[in-house]
Amino acid sequence: MSAVASFDAAPSDFTGWMKTTRGRAEAALDRVLPAATVVPTKLHDAMRYATLGGGKRVRAMLVYAAGAWAGADGTPAGAACLDAAACAVELIHAYSLVHDDLPSMDDDDLRRGQPTVHVAYDEATALLVGDALQALAFEVLAKSSAPDRAAAQVALLASASGSLGMAGGQAIDLDSVGKALAWPDLEAMHRAKTGALLRAAVMLGATAVHTPGDRESDALAHYAAAVGLAFQVVDDVLDVETDSATLGKTAGKDAMHDKPTVVTTLGLDRAKTLAQTLHGEADRALSLLGDDADRLRDIADFIIGRSY
Amino acid sequence: MSAVASFDAAPSDFTGWMKTTRGRAEAALDRVLPAATVVPTKLHDAMRYATLGGGKRVRAMLVYAAGAWAGADGTPAGAACLDAAACAVELIHAYSLVHDDLPSMDDDDLRRGQPTVHVAYDEATALLVGDALQALAFEVLAKSSAPDRAAAQVALLASASGSLGMAGGQAIDLDSVGKALAWPDLEAMHRAKTGALLRAAVMLGATAVHTPGDRESDALAHYAAAVGLAFQVVDDVLDVETDSATLGKTAGKDAMHDKPTVVTTLGLDRAKTLAQTLHGEADRALSLLGDDADRLRDIADFIIGRSY
Numbered sequence: 113m114s115a116v117a118s119f120d121a122a123p124s125d126f127t128g129w130m131k132t133t134r135g136r137a138e139a140a141l142d143r144v145l146p147a148a149t150v151v152p153t154k155l156h157d158a159m160r161y162a163t164l165g166g167g168k169r170v171r172a173m174l175v176y177a178a179g180a181w182a183g184a185d186g187t188p189a190g191a192a193c194l195d196a197a198a199c200a201v202e203l204i205h206a207y208s209l210v211h212d213d214l215p216s217m218d219d220d221d222l223r224r225g226q227p228t229v230h231v232a233y234d235e236a237t238a239l240l241v242g243d244a245l246q247a248l249a250f251e252v253l254a255k256s257s258a259p260d261r262a263a264a265q266v267a268l269l270a271s272a273s274g275s276l277g278m279a280g281g282q283a284i285d286l287d288s289v290g291k292a293l294a295w296p297d298l299e300a301m302h303r304a305k306t307g308a309l310l311r312a313a314v315m316l317g318a319t320a321v322h323t324p325g326d327r328e329s330d331a332l333a334h335y336a337a338a339v340g341l342a343f344q345v346v347d348d349v350l351d352v353e354t355d356s357a358t359l360g361k362t363a364g365k366d367a368m369h370d371k372p373t374v375v376t377t378l379g380l381d382r383a384k385t386l387a388q389t390l391h392g393e394a395d396r397a398l399s400l401l402g403d404d405a406d407r408l409r410d411i412a413d414f415i416i417g418r419s420y
Numbered sequence: 421m422s423a424v425a426s427f428d429a430a431p432s433d434f435t436g437w438m439k440t441t442r443g444r445a446e447a448a449l450d451r452v453l454p455a456a457t458v459v460p461t462k463l464h465d466a467m468r469y470a471t472l473g474g475g476k477r478v479r480a481m482l483v484y485a486a487g488a489w490a491g492a493d494g495t496p497a498g499a500a501c502l503d504a505a506a507c508a509v510e511l512i513h514a515y516s517l518v519h520d521d522l523p524s525m526d527d528d529d530l531r532r533g534q535p536t537v538h539v540a541y542d543e544a545t546a547l548l549v550g551d552a553l554q555a556l557a558f559e560v561l562a563k564s565s566a567p568d569r570a571a572a573q574v575a576l577l578a579s580a581s582g583s584l585g586m587a588g589g590q591a592i593d594l595d596s597v598g599k600a601l602a603w604p605d606l607e608a609m610h611r612a613k614t615g616a617l618l619r620a621a622v623m624l625g626a627t628a629v630h631t632p633g634d635r636e637s638d639a640l641a642h643y644a645a646a647v648g649l650a651f652q653v654v655d656d657v658l659d660v661e662t663d664s665a666t667l668g669k670t671a672g673k674d675a676m677h678d679k680p681t682v683v684t685t686l687g688l689d690r691a692k693t694l695a696q697t698l699h700g701e702a703d704r705a706l707s708l709l710g711d712d713a714d715r716l717r718d719i720a721d722f723i724i725g726r727s728y
Contacts (some may be wrong), residue, residue: 216543235524247582263570274555
């Protein structure tokens with residue numbers, strides 16, 4: 113993999129890269145979201161409220177980091193593909209949060225320290241915001257600059273978002289309320305609900321401009337699977353160890369909703385050990401991918417390293 | 421345009437063609453929807469409940485009729501593209517009905533004579549059913565057999581479904597409750613809410629295997645715009661002239677919800693005259709498209725001819 117031209121100018125330290133990358137994702141999202149002055153104005157205003165101005169942008173960072181590994185940022189067309197993929201995964205993520213927060217789902221009033229969309233607007237608007245954000249995600253990806261690759265990218269993201277991915281994981285999550293799930297079932301749920309989209313982010317970035325070889329694809333998939341599951345393990349650990357103000361959302365809400373978590377299922381110590389194990393798996397996968405995988409390694413450290 | 425091989429075996433009369441085409445769409449949908457035995461089983465069962473076994477399949481018929489005009493059915497690959505496009509528009513339509521019926525939207529208990537999804541299952545499941553059906557629509561279309569065309573087809577359908585199409589029209593519709601809209605505003609709402617997806621169906625079928633010339637594209641767009649608006653005009657006319665049992669859904673529900681309709685805005689006579697005018701517009705557009713547009717003409721007669 114070649115060095116990535118446009119990232120050479122970015123700050124070499126990871127904190128700076130994260131800031132730059134978040135800003136780049138935020139700017140790309142701002143460009144693809146219709147202005148709040150465009151009819152229907154309330155819907156567009158709410159779509160922007162749901163999407164802009166917050167969030168860790170972990171999914172966008174995974175796109176850009178995998179794209180950096182693939183050298184996708186070396187040309188303007190490649191950089192545009194990464195922007196499209198970063199927007200698409202963040203739009204899917206944003207829509208899922210808006211729908212998950214609805215009264216018929218998790219019934220949450222607070223998200224990133226702000227009123228959720230159905231509280232700030234109304235339930236019907238929140239429903240349509242989610243629907244329209246999902247459509248926009250696929251529109252943006254389909255219009256990215258390489259039409260022959262775009263179809264495969266849409267298929268990848270759609271599969272990760274649908275009934276065998278994120279939406280399916282959410283359905284299993286809802287059905288688990290009040291149940292003591294065995295760890296394999298809880299793991300399968302998290303791999304679908306959170307993991308599928310994080311894996312899609314890595315693969316969208318890595319395949320934006322060319323298709324990696326089988327050995328590299330396998331390593332990327334292993335990395336993404338480990339980081340994807342670890343992300344949820346860490347979330348559950350932090351959820352019991354951090355207060356709402358620090359998290360910017362309601363802490364302990366899964367336990368409050370009587371949902372099984374990694375911590376209630378495995379216990380805190382085993383959950384932390386699992387995070388460490390997954391960190392090791394991610395590192396081993398990355399060792400097959402060479403120096404250009406440094407940003408992917410930084411993200412694994414950032415996501416998982418906070419929890420043990 | 422060449423004659424369409426696989427349609428030669430179909431019954432030559434339109435009633436027979438409709439029956440064959442509905443069966444073809446239903447079979448294609450059955451193939452792309454995960455079995456109800458696949459985990460999460462409740463979600464997949466509800467997705468099949470929402471999608472299969474009912475509906476006029478007008479959108480699928482428009483895909484196949486436009487595909488017949490384009491000669492797309494002449495090869496197995498072309499026929500598979502039409503099946504994918506027909507599935508995609510019907511999946512988007514099905515998701516929109518499930519979400520529209522939710523308590524926070526139209527709060528409807530009856531659809532095609534059966535309990536709506538949130539009544540037969542629950543609200544959270546209905547929300548996820550809609551979300552997963554939308555993702556499946558784009559997955560199916562993206563995986564259709566011509567990747568270089570698939571990206572453009574996804575972009576077309578996503579744009580028709582999103583905040584400047586169907587979802588946007590729904591938002592305007594919700595905001596119109598209790599208001600007396602001027603006809604131009606109501607027309608714009610219907611062109612987005614219902615018309616955009618019907619236009620997409622025509623254009624997906626017509627562009628499945630090759631891109632028509634500008635003159636033909638314009639004629640197709642005019643046809644689709646006329647039929648798309650007429651579809652809603654006719655719906656509103658039938659809504660005041662037909663009872664719930666015949667319609668298979670709650671009759672007069674827009675008036676009941678204090679929403680402006682074509683009939684409450686223009687009056688019944690002018691609404692019927694408008695249907696006739698739009699029928700003429702559709703016919704004039706079709707006259708530019710030659711004999712292979714016969715099925716498109718039949719559909720216009722079928723959709724609009726019922727109302728005056």
